[in-house]
Amino acid sequence: QVHLVESGGGLVKPGGSLRLSCAASGFTFSDYYMSWIRQAPGKGLEWVSYISTSGNTIYYADSVKGRFTISRDNAKNSLYLQMSSLRAEDTAVYYCARVFAVVRRPDYFDYWGQGTLVTVSS
Amino acid sequence: DIQMTQSPSSLSASVGDRVTITCRASQSIGSYLNWYQQIPGKAPKLLIYSASSLQGGVPSRFSGSGSGTDFTLTISSLQPEDFATYYCQESYRAPYTFGQGTKLAIK
Numbered sequence: 284q285v286h287l288v289e290s291g292g293g294l295v296k297p298g299g300s301l302r303l304s305c306a307a308s309g310f311t312f313s314d315y316y317m318s319w320i321r322q323a324p325g326k327g328l329e330w331v332s333y334i335s336t337s338g339n340t341i342y343y344a345d346s347v348k349g350r351f352t353i354s355r356d357n358a359k360n361s362l363y364l365q366m367s368s369l370r371a372e373d374t375a376v377y378y379c380a381r382v383f384a385v386v387r388r389p390d391y392f393d394y395w396g397q398g399t400l401v402t403v404s405s
Numbered sequence: 406d407i408q409m410t411q412s413p414s415s416l417s418a419s420v421g422d423r424v425t426i427t428c429r430a431s432q433s434i435g436s437y438l439n440w441y442q443q444i445p446g447k448a449p450k451l452l453i454y455s456a457s458s459l460q461g462g463v464p465s466r467f468s469g470s471g472s473g474t475d476f477t478l479t480i481s482s483l484q485p486e487d488f489a490t491y492y493c494q495e496s497y498r499a500p501y502t503f504g505q506g507t508k509l510a511i512k
Binding site: 328342345 | 437447460496499500503505
């Protein structure tokens with residue numbers, strides 16, 4: 284079955300950097316768009332970024348544009364999120380999610396990992 | 406950006422009740438609307454996609470309807486495991502906004 288496991292979260296100081304990883308299994312990773320979605324403590328869900336199957340198409344939320352970089356390694360069945368210039372408001376659980384896309388158009392998030400917590404604090 | 410507004414923000418109901426949650430988009434999004442369930446401490450789970458299509462493995466007591474700007478999620482007969490927070494999400498265009506959530510509690 285589909286399995287997504289995030290790692291790399293932790294405590295980081297404002298202005299610092301962190302790299303999240305998501306290991307995928309149970310499906311052909313290279314066939315699917317992938318996405319990062321986050322949830323601040325006690326708050327709702329916020330889409331962060333998505334990447335196409337080949338990595339040629341990438342979109343970011345305005346709140347992270349220029350600071351976060353999404354990437355993938357299809358040979359390793361892995362998704363990444365490089366986060367830099369971190370702010371207190373980036374504190375959240377970060378989920379990776381598989382994207383069901385129709386004709387290269389992202390549609391819905393059909394499988395989610397369990398999330399990894401990123402805390403930005405001095 | 407498209408704004409998604411859910412109502413109510415919270416509600417209390419009893420096992421066996423029929424419950425309806427609404428989601429309104431700030432502009433027409435066709436049927437590009439999805440619903441997720443989140444149990445505390447767990448990852449969200451897809452329930453309904455494309456406004457009315459039931460994701461595989463989801464009980465048939467869940468249903469979705471609507472198009473354009475107004476959508477509903479209905480649970481026909483609440484079960485104990487349904488008490489959770491529900492989110493709508495538009496997939497019309499980035500940034501794929503989620504609603505603020507509706508917390509469903511036991512009365």
